[in-house]
Amino acid sequence: MKKIFIFLIAFSASQFAWSQKNDASKTANNTAVLENPAPKESALTKTTRSSVTINGKVINYTATTGFMEIKSEDGKVRAKMGFTAYTKDGVDDLTKRPITYTFNGGPGSASLWLHMGVIGPRRIVMSEKGEALTPPYSYTNNEFSWLDQSDLVFIDPIGTGFSRAVNGVDKQEFQGYDEDIQSVGEFIKLYTTQNKRWGSPKFLAGESYGTTRAAGLSMYLQNAFKMYVNGIMLISAVLNFQTIQFVIGNDLPYPLYLPSYAATSWYYKKLSPELQAKDVKTLTAEVEKYAINEYTTALMKGDRMSAAEYSNVVKNLSKYTGLSEDFIRQTNLRINLAQYNKELLRQEGRTVGRLDSRFTGRDYNDTGSQNEYDPSNTGTISGPYTHGILSYFGKELNFTNDWTYYTLGGGVGRWNYSNVQNSYLNVAEYMRKAMAQNPSMKVWVLGGYYDFATPYFASEYVIKHMGLRPEQQKNVDFTHYEAGHMLYIHMPSLKQMKADADAFYGKTLKEIN
CATH class of the missing domain: 3.40.50.1820 (Alpha/Beta hydrolase fold, catalytic domain)
Structure with missing residues (x-):
């Protein structure tokens, strides 16, 4: 701790x-x-x-x-x-x-x-x-x-x-x-x-x-x-x-997401035997160190990187994510969340959850660049929690209301960040x-x-x-x-x-x- x-x-x-x-x-x-x-x-x-x-x-x-x-x-x-x-x-x-x-x-x-x-x-x-x-x-x-x-x-x-x-x-x-x-x-x-x-x-x-x-x-x-x-x-x-906005010109999320990418790839056994043998805490500690040192420095260099430096980053990102070197080159060393969630289990025809990457889903087809839905939300928690709290309100708390109970979205419009x-x-x-x-x-x-x-x-x-x-x-x-x-x-x-x-x-x- x-x-x-x-x-x-x-x-x-x-x-x-x-x-x-x-x-x-x-x-x-x-x-x-x-x-x-x-x-x-x-x-x-x-x-x-x-x-x-x-x-x-x-x-x-x-x-x-x-x-x-x-x-x-x-x-x-x-x-x-x-x-x-x-x-x-x-x-x-x-x-x-x-x-x-x-x-x-x-x-x-x-x-x-x-x-x-x-x-x-x-x-x-x-x-x-x-x-x-x-x-x-x-x-x-x-x-x-x-x-x-x-x-x-x-x-x-x-x-x-x-x-x-x-x-x-x-x-x-x-x-x-x-x-x-x-x-x-x-x-x-x-x-x-x-x-x-x-x-x-x-x-x-x-x-x-x-x-x-x-x-x-x-x-x-x-x-x-x-x-x-x-x-x-x-x-x-x-x-x-x-730290969580994947937009052009903002390189901050890429190294900050890398330890979570590594943990998820480890969870699905997509890493090398050497890395799979580690526990998730030890693995992520190693990836954190790489993310804030070599990886962050490489992103800061941009086009100043030599071909050898670029290739080395490609190899390490592939090592820690289990994604192919060709795919990582196509992202220009910047794997955004939607790409990772769709690519990691593409061969199995599955997508990875956003709220919880331990959960997977299936899209209409496997060729897209992002998930159709978040399997860790729609297919996991929304139904049980909505049903559960409305049942609890009426059964134990003696409280009922004819209005719709907005669990997430629906009752809120555009949020103001003035x-x-x-x-x-x-x-x-x-x-x-x-x-x-x-x-x-x-x-x-x-x-x-x-x-x-x-x-x-x-x-x-x-x-x-x-x-x-x-x-x-x-x-x-x-x-x-x-x-x-x-x-x-x-x-x-x-x-x-x-x-x-x-x-x-x-x-x-x-x-x-």
């Missing part, structure tokens, strides 16, 4: 102001003990009580499901944001009980993946590898939930899940980097205030674009509301979008500046060897280029798993994530008081 520490700064608060609403009747009473009457419901929420067994211990909790109204400064409702919150029963002192605000990415994704995959009290039943079982899909007690460590709030940003702008309000008001930060930040402020959680240790947990959101939120909350968080979990992180015109969105610099103002905050970065959406080496590259001081580098935990983008669908990784989460909460909370 590599450790570095990050602290997040206040980034410039927007002029977009939100009003604060203090209506405690719209949420569950988090200080209630188990024998008290059930918390009162509002017109916007439903409350239920249940339990989950974690590490052999029964955790009794109250679940609150429904909407939070997001209002403008003049008090008009602009949107209703869906959420599900879990609070442990019988807690007398909320200052000792952490609360973790959780969301997924997209942009345009609801929070069902983290909710029903790893962090919440119920999880979708998958195979050991993470394959979908035969429908109708089911869920079960999640013995790896983080609810024993922290209360949990799962947030669906506007345009995801059941969250909507109200009639007469353009949804584009919420769909952009700054706009999203403001509305989700407002939700966190309101929930914290209404449920009397200002004195609780606070954490943010995001996946994929949710990690981008987490970095921005840490700054926005600090700057706009003086709310300082204790820790951030960045699951399958993307902090600098330049804050970074003619440049790549990069939130890493915000994180660097934050250190001076919140030096106790911890960050945990989790990545999968088989993740092609947000490759683990790209996340590490960004963090190692933040200019962290030695004393700050100790405050980030970096963990790699033998899984893809959704780390937790792989059962061994799910188990390890739980142990690592317990350690992260324990280390962070130990420093309080």
Whole structure:
């Protein structure tokens, strides 16, 4: 495990102001003990009580499901944001009980993946590898939930899940980097205030674009509301979008994807016997070293490379990817993701997944240059998770809604990056500046060897280029798993994530008081 520490700064608060609403009747009473009457419901929420067994211990909790109204400064409702919150029963002192605000990415994704995959009290039943079982899909007690460590709030940003702008309000008001930060930040402020959680240790947990959101939120909350968080979990992180954009003139992704290419080629036994004999951790460490030295230098040289240098790079890329030297020459040493995913298993008539390269699919024909679809998404996770959470809402949380539940896309239009015109969105610099103002905050970065959406080496590259001081580098935990983008669908990784989460909460909370 590599450790570095990050602290997040206040980034410039927007002029977009939100009003604060203090209506405690719209949420569950988090200080209630188990024998008290059930918390009162509002017109916007439903409350239920249940339990989950974690590490052999029964955790009794109250679940609150429904909407939070997001209002403008003049008090008009602009949107209703869906959420599900879990609070442990019988807690007398909320200052000792952490609360973790959780969301997924997209942009345009609801929070069902983290909710029903790893962090919440119920999880979708998958195979050991993470394959979908035969429908109708089911869920079960999640013995790896983080609810024993922290209360949990799962947030669906506007345009995801059941969250909507109200009639007469353009949804584009919420769909952009700054706009999203403001509305989700407002939700966190309101929930914290209404449920009397200002004195609780606070954490943010995001996946994929949710990690981008987490970095921005840490700054926005600090700057706009003086709310300082204790820790951030960045699951399958993307902090600098330049690292994942395969476009002409941007050579950065090629060396950063190479370790993941190598891990995938190793997984499918496409490498030499010498390399196949290594474990994936040892192999990727070797490829990382080559990627940031000889390969990066070669790309920087461009046409200055000699014929001998060029041929040497071709041989090494073929060695580490299992692709032919002729194919690599045709790419001019720049194998983009679509090419790799189509080429690696072309002879077998299979394509490789983007979210998780351990999964394969079949296209209409084998001659194309890119996949028709992502077999690690459409054929693996979308059905079980959508069916599972809607079943869970109705069966256990007593919450139903006639609207379409947007899991990923569908409810979100064009995303607005007005804050970074003619440049790549990069939130890493915000994180660097934050250190001076919140030096106790911890960050945990989790990545999968088989993740092609947000490759683990790209996340590490960004963090190692933040200019962290030695004393700050100790405050980030970096963990790699033998899984893809959704780390937790792989059962061994799910188990390890739980142990690592317990350690992260324990280390962070130990420093309080």
